[in-house]
Amino acid sequence: MYIVESKSGAIACMLFALFFLGTWPAILTQLERRGRLPQHSYLDYTITNLLAAVIIAFTFGQLGPTNDAKPNFLVQLSQSNWPSILFAMAGGVFLSLGNLSTQYAWAFVGLSVTEVIACSITVVIGTTLNYFLDDKINRAEVLFPGVACFLIAVCLGSLVHASNAKDNKVKLDKLGDSNMGENGPTSNGTNSNSREDLENGSLILEEKAKAGTANFLIALENRRSIKVFGRSTFIGLIVCIFAGVCISLFSPAFNLATNDQWHTLNDGVPHLSVYTSFFYFSSSSFVIGVILNITFLYRPAFNLPPSSIKSYLNDWDGRGWAFLAGFLCGLGNGLQLMGGQAAGFAAADAVEALPLVSTFWGVIFFGEYRKSSKRTYVLLVSMLSMFIVAVGVLMASAGERKH
Numbered sequence: 001m002y003i004v005e006s007k008s009g010a011i012a013c014m015l016f017a018l019f020f021l022g023t024w025p026a027i028l029t030q031l032e033r034r035g036r037l038p039q040h041s042y043l044d045y046t047i048t049n050l051l052a053a054v055i056i057a058f059t060f061g062q063l064g065p066t067n068d069a070k071p072n073f074l075v076q077l078s079q080s081n082w083p084s085i086l087f088a089m090a091g092g093v094f095l096s097l098g099n100l101s102t103q104y105a106w107a108f109v110g111l112s113v114t115e116v117i118a119c120s121i122t123v124v125i126g127t128t129l130n131y132f133l134d135d136k137i138n139r140a141e142v143l144f145p146g147v148a149c150f151l152i153a154v155c156l157g158s159l160v161h162a163s164n165a166k167d168n169k170v171k172l173d174k175l176g177d178s179n180m181g182e183n184g185p186t187s188n189g190t191n192s193n194s195r196e197d198l199e200n201g202s203l204i205l206e207e208k209a210k211a212g213t214a215n216f217l218i219a220l221e222n223r224r225s226i227k228v229f230g231r232s233t234f235i236g237l238i239v240c241i242f243a244g245v246c247i248s249l250f251s252p253a254f255n256l257a258t259n260d261q262w263h264t265l266n267d268g269v270p271h272l273s274v275y276t277s278f279f280y281f282s283s284s285s286f287v288i289g290v291i292l293n294i295t296f297l298y299r300p301a302f303n304l305p306p307s308s309i310k311s312y313l314n315d316w317d318g319r320g321w322a323f324l325a326g327f328l329c330g331l332g333n334g335l336q337l338m339g340g341q342a343a344g345f346a347a348a349d350a351v352e353a354l355p356l357v358s359t360f361w362g363v364i365f366f367g368e369y370r371k372s373s374k375r376t377y378v379l380l381v382s383m384l385s386m387f388i389v390a391v392g393v394l395m396a397s398a399g400e401r402k403h
Contacts, residue, residue: 001072001273002063004342011395013339014351020332022357025115027325029106029366031318033224037307038103039296040315044322045329046289052330053282060338061275069270076276083264084257088277091253092284098247099329100292101239104302107226108236109161111362115355116157116383117237121244122251123150123352127394129252130345133261138344138397146393149386150352156383158237163376164369168217171371175214211367226302254281254337255345274341278334344397353391359384 004010024045031041061073071079098118105114127147131138210216221229228236256262257277265271272280297307332351340348359380362368369380 001066001070001275002060003070004338007343010339010343010348013335013342014348014395017332017335017339017351018354019357020328020335021351022115022354023361024325024328024332025102025106025111025354025358026361026365027321027328028103029111029362031321032103032107032226033220033366034318035223035225036315036318036322037225037300037304039293039300039304039307040312041318041322041325042100042103042289043293043312044319045326046286046293048323048326049289049330050282050286052327052334053279056331056334057275057279061273061279070273071270073273073275073279076270076273079269081265081269081272084260084272084277085280087253087264088257088272088280089284091250091257092281092286093288094246094253095250095281095333096285096288096292098243098245098250100289101243101246104226105236105239105243107224107302108228109240110164110368111358111366113157113161113164114236114240114243115358116160116387117154117240118244118247119352119355120150120154120157121241122248123147123349123390123394124154125245125248126251126345127349129248130255130340130349133252133255133259134344135261140397142393143397146390146397149390149393153383153386153390156379156386160376160379160383161237163379164372167372167376171212171214172217175218210370212370212372216367216370225304250281251337251340251345251349254278255340257281258337258341274337278337282330282333349394353387356384356387356391 004013028038028041028045032038057073064072066072066075102114102118105118108114109117124147127143127150131140131143221227254277257280258272258274260271294309296304297309297312300306336348336351337345339351359368363370369376372380
């Protein structure tokens with residue numbers, strides 16, 4: 001099997017992972033803003049997410065000769081390594097819960113702030129745990145100042161969200177010709193009793209309205225699947241924090257699966273390779289994602305309309321994009337873990353700078369923070385600057401694992 005051993009190779013894996021992991025949330029966000037039910041998108045996402053793990057296992061995990069010390073993927077499937085498998089599967093459960101939660105948080109607090117808060121919490125908790133699990137191969141005097149920068153970014157992210165929410169409220173209050181319909185705010189002349197007319201009207205309004213204006217916000221609310229007007233933004237922050245805690249635990253669990261720091265394997269049983277662990281990790285993530293989202297089809301959260309398996313199977317609008325999102329996430333997770341096995345999982349948490357990529361997509365394609373106040377812009381720039389500093393410091397702390 002192929003093993004990344006150099007620090008430069010690990011950093012290359014992290015940079016590619018950073019791009020992939022920062023892009024897939026933007027794709028699912030766009031689908032929700034177009035009105036596709038998040039349950040449908042996430043079910044599609046889980047399929048290709050698992051597919052990416054299978055491809056990685058049968059390529060990188062099977063490259064080269066196999067031996068007793070470093071068995072290939074297929075050889076390890078028949079070995080007695082259940083303790084490590086359970087750790088890997090636990091990591092998959094944590095990540096699935098975290099990613100599923102962020103899908104709803106995007107609607108309430110926006111793509112940029114959601115990713116900042118969730119990822120910063122992930123770094124603060126996950127990086128600290130990985131540092132001690134990896135026998136302190138990362139430089140503490142560099143690593144923990146980077147963790148502190150991520151923690152500051154959490155606070156700045158909350159301030160950005162509060163300031164932007166205040167800006168949006170001012171915009172809507174100034175719009176004198178809008179009213180509240182049963183399905184959210186609509187402009188005068190829109191028939192709120194007809195869903196078809198409402199959606200068509202919002203599409204026309206959104207085409208004419210400039211990003212950042214009150215009309216744009218109203219059109220977006222009418223079209224999207226998760227209605228957020230009139231709801232407390234505190235809900236979004238709670239979902240963000242829950243997602244961050246869940247995601248922060250997946251990397252330490254994966255670390256235990258591949259390196260067996262707690263000595264749970266029997267003597268003579270080799271450690272799980274990163275590829276075998278990733279396969280079990282993705283399999284459990286797939287199972288949890290399918291179970292929860294099928295449940296949400298019939299018992300949806302946040303007053304979403306109920307759906308069914310038949311409706312999901314017939315919903316091809318945006319399915320290709322959802323498949324792409326799952327595949328990018330799977331590749332990103334795989335590359336992050338390959339880099340972490342070489343340079344330490346604490347340093348690999350630098351890919352949690354993915355909000356830098358997500359914020360770029362959010363500003364360019366979704367019109368986030370358009371026509372906001374100067375205070376919001378100052379906070380946004382401060383938040384992103386703190387992220388850039390934190391990522392540089394975290395990568396600088398990278399070590400090299402002794403094999």
